[in-house]
Amino acid sequence: MKKSRVAAFVGTPIVAVLIGLTLMQMTASADKAKKPNKRAVARTRKTVKMLDDVYKTAVVLITTHYVNDEEDLAAGVAAKALFAAIKEKGWHEVKLLDVSGQPYNDENVAEDAFDKKAVKEIKAGKAFVEEVISKDGKPYLRAATSIPVVLDKCIMCHENYKTAKKGEAIGLLSYTIPIE
Numbered sequence: 001m002k003k004s005r006v007a008a009f010v011g012t013p014i015v016a017v018l019i020g021l022t023l024m025q026m027t028a029s030a031d032k033a034k035k036p037n038k039r040a041v042a043r044t045r046k047t048v049k050m051l052d053d054v055y056k057t058a059v060v061l062i063t064t065h066y067v068n069d070e071e072d073l074a075a076g077v078a079a080k081a082l083f084a085a086i087k088e089k090g091w092h093e094v095k096l097l098d099v100s101g102q103p104y105n106d107e108n109v110a111e112d113a114f115d116k117k118a119v120k121e122i123k124a125g126k127a128f129v130e131e132v133i134s135k136d137g138k139p140y141l142r143a144a145t146s147i148p149v150v151l152d153k154c155i156m157c158h159e160n161y162k163t164a165k166k167g168e169a170i171g172l173l174s175y176t177i178p179i180e
C-alpha cells in the first residue's frame with residue numbers, strides 16, 4: 001500500500017470518530033441547554049413572580065392616582081415604555097398582551113407559539129403558564145401571567161371589559177427571562 005493510501009485508510013475512521021464525538025458533544029450541550037438545573041428554573045420562576053408583582057402593583061398605583069380621564073397617559077402605555085427600556089438594557093423581555101379578543105391596540109396580540117398557547121390557557125382560567133426554551137444555546141424561561149379587570153377604572157378606556165366576569169383574565173404579561 002502506498003504511504004498516502006495508508007494515511008487515508010487510517011485517517012478516515014479517525015476523522016469519522018472525531019466528527020461523531022463533536023456531534024455527540026453538540027447534542028449533549030443542546031440537551032443541557034434544554035434541561036437546565038431545576039433549582040435554576042425555580043429561581044427564575046421566583047424572579048418572574050417578583051417582577052410580575054412589581055409591574056402590576058405599579059400599573060394599579062398609576063391608574064389609581066394619575067389616570068382620571070380617557071385623555072390621561074394610560075398605565076398600559078407607560079408599562080410598554082418601561083418594558084421597551086428594560087429589553088433594550090438586556091435585562092429581560094416582557095410583553096403586555098390581550099386575551100379578550102378585542103385589544104385596544106392591534107399590536108398587542110399573541111404572535112408566537114408560546115404566547116398563543118398562553119392566551120388559550122389563561123382564557124381557560126390558568127393564572128400562570130410556563131415553558132423552558134433554548135435560544136442560541138442558552139436556556140430561558142417563557143412565562144405568562146394573567147391580568148384580570150382589577151379596577152372599575154379599566155373600563156373607562158376598555159369598554160369591552162364591562163362584560164368580563166369577576167377575576168376573568170382580559171390580558172396577560174408574557175416574559176422571556178434567561179435561566180442563570
Ligand code: HEC
Pocket residue numbers: 059060063067069070071072073074075076077080096097098099102103104105106107108147148149150151153154155156157158170171172
Ligand atoms: C386612560 C385609558 C386606559 C385605562 C384607564 C386603562 N387602559 Fe389599558 N390600555 C390603554 C391603551 C391606550 C392601551 C394600548 C397601549 C399601547 O399599545 O400603546 C392599553 C392596553 C392594555 C392592554 C394590552 C391589550 C390591548 O388592549 O391593547 C391590557 C391587557 C390593558 N390595557 C389592561 C388594562 C387594565 C387591566 C386596566 C385597569 C387597571 C387598564 N388597562 C386601564 C388605555 C387604558
